Ligand code: HEM
């Protein structure tokens with residue numbers, strides 16, 4: 106957390122920062138400080154959620170009950186997912202947005218800096234609440250991150266705490282998203298037209314819209330859970346004319362856009378990194394924007410592909426199957442454009458580029474397994490098996506998390522002024538990319554063979570692949586400690602100073618300010634000339 | 646296009662957000678303990694303490710913003726940011742209500758007919774709820790909460806509709822008066838708006854009392870009671886909040902905080918009031934009339 110504080114000496118004299126550690130970090134209205142807070146918080150949550158995953162993989166190392174009670178196992182799967190989604194991936198993207206959007210559009214700060222502080226400072230409280238629920242009488246939440254009733258309502262005191270924690274996370278996300286939209290629409294420097302904006306900014310504009318549209322729906326859904334449990338309503342009770350399946354519809358109306366909330370900023374990041382290291386402009390800039398926008402639109406009308414087996418009418422199954430498959434088209438456009446950007450580029454393979462290329466390949470695998478799941482008759486077989494677990498970990502770990510790793514390596518020199526160790530970055534990359542496949546690829550086979558998800562014990566027939574997967578899991582977990590080491594080394598110990606451009610092929614306003622970026626940048630709007638921008642020469 | 650007029654105003658650090666977080670944290674812990682049946686200091690008292698902290702935070706935070714605004718350090722760009730903030734906040738509120746309207750439509754169009762054996766619900770009905778004929782209003786095949794009657798649409802709800810519609814007109818008159826610089830008329834129209842809002846709330850409370858005491862219509866009356874009270878209840882909470890904000894605006898107008906050109910606070914509250922109004926129209930049609 107203190108990392109920026111140690112660079113006081115690099116900063117220009119006009120940098121006035123509030124004095125005192127607590128004062129600075131608690132009261133800050135500076136987008137860079139708040140971005141750092143978000144990123145550090147996300148890393149802490151990533152390690153917390155990761156430890157829970159280690160417990161899960163340890164229990165699954167062999168068939169039979171090994172280490173933990175089934176109840177505790179269920180708590181681990183539930184809280185692991187909630188922590189990773191709402192605590193690690195989403196805050197990491199918001200932190201990146203905070204740091205980079207003002208720098209990329211030439212703004213002095215976020216549009217609503219005080220609210221920005223509040224968006225962040227709700228999160229530590231929300232997660233204290235969530236994690237404390239594990240220690241409550243009647244145990245923690247065990248119904249899975251999807252919180253399906255009636256199971257999720259059968260918990261003890263923790264139900265109310267978990268629901269309120271989710272409300273707080275939602276408030277934080279909505280305020281963060283409002284801030285990002287206002288910043289992008291209102292704070293761009295003169296000359297930064299919408300169609301000259303970096304793709305990362307575009308991806309966040311659309312993501313922020315998704316967030317504002319669906320987080321309140323999640324709030325509504327969990328509020329209904331709360332009143333069903335504590336105030337006698339019958340939303341999800343068939344005896345009263347309600348329907349547990351109704352919860353699934355409302356939840357997934359939030360849930361599917363939510364998975365895109367976790368991947369669209371990643372698309373943006375990869376679209377920044379690949380052109381830099383291929384030393385070629387992004388192929389099809391506008392097509393990339395349209396693709397993101399159409400994915401976002403489609404994400405609102407495909408939710409029930411998570412519910413093919415609940416007994417929907419046939420027309421519903423068919424509609425949701427075909428609508429889901431449509432998403433493959435804009436997604437295919439994006440993958441094509443990334444590959445084409447690399448085509449005949451003069452490529453170098455620094456760590457950010459390695460992660461970005463791995464993203465393209467491995468995310469595509471996740472996309473393909475998604476297509477398999479979208480086929481209704483096939484999903485009858487795959488649903489609630491490890492095949493689904495493999496699918497979403499390919500899109501979320503090798504997708505979202507890899508993009509976040511890539512972006513940290515890419516922008517860290519801009520943030521702290523030092524280069525990270527390329528050698529250890531590469532070691533981290535190769536360890537991660539190999540272990541993650543050892544971890545998740547066998548889960549496809551487990552799922553196809555019929556191993557259900559969310560259970561602590563399994564048939565001996567599944568033993569071998571589970572052991573392989575667990576070994577991959579421990580290996581992947583340990584590799585992430587390297588990442589922590591690389592970051593700490595770069596921030597505090599590296600003697601290798603970064604230039605302001607950092608990467609030879611980098612384009613965009615963020616590379617015109619010194620490294621580390623001074624505490625206040627663009628206090629006067631920059632004079633933009635198109636050659637500074639990655640997409641300055643787009644004609645329209 | 647982004648517009649920049651002079652240097653942008655970036656506020657100094659603020660302690661209000663962290664105060665707000667502590668308030669929120671205390672409120673939800675207190676509330677959770679309370680609904681879990683807790684009695685001691687960590688239940689209701691903690692919740693009220695938290696709410697008090699949140700109110701304190703709002704006075705402090707908005708007070709700071711008002712002082713800054715009056716001292717003239719905000720420029721047009723800050724104003725646009727505030728406007729966008731409010732617009733998108735209202736959009737998020739719309740989506741919150743959408744979830745509950747969605748539940749209402751789903752229950753009426755699907756889940757109730759299905760347990761009644763329509764569509765592909767034949768077997769469900771045969772094995773689980775034989776003899777249940779779907780209808781609306783309903784408290785479901787289990788007769789949850791016992792039989793009840795509904796509030797007739799063309800009495801109090803109709804009056805309430807007229808009240809809210811009128812309040813939408815009076816707040817527009819108030820806005821015109823503000824723009825024309827007629828402070829007396831502004832205060833009168835604004836007071837009328839508040840009056841309509843408060844009367845609305847009074848009738849709403851009467852209606853709830855009638856429902857609970859005479860009609861046996863409660864939050865526990867199956868899916869009808871659930872959707873009825875959650876939709877009208879959340880709406881009523883928004884009307885209450887809106888009326889409080891209007892009252893604050895009344896005092897700010899009386900103190901002369903707003904100029905003919907510069908009165909974002911007033912406009913934000915007016916937007917919010919119109920939003921509450923529109924939600925009510927949805928409620929009137931789908932909850933009371935149909
Ligand atoms: C081509 C694109 C995609 C398609 C066609 C697709 C399709 C599906 C389908 C049909 C399921 C339900 C499987 C089941 O439960 O039986 C599913 C689950 C899931 N997908 Fe995807 N998906 C795609 C991309 C993504 C992306 C980009 C993400 C996130 C970044 C994602 C995250 C998830 C998650 C988290 C689940 C499991 C949720 C749960 O049940 O806990 N998917 N996907």
Ligand SMILES: [Cu+2]
Nearest residue numbers: 361364410411
């Ligand atoms: Cu989905």
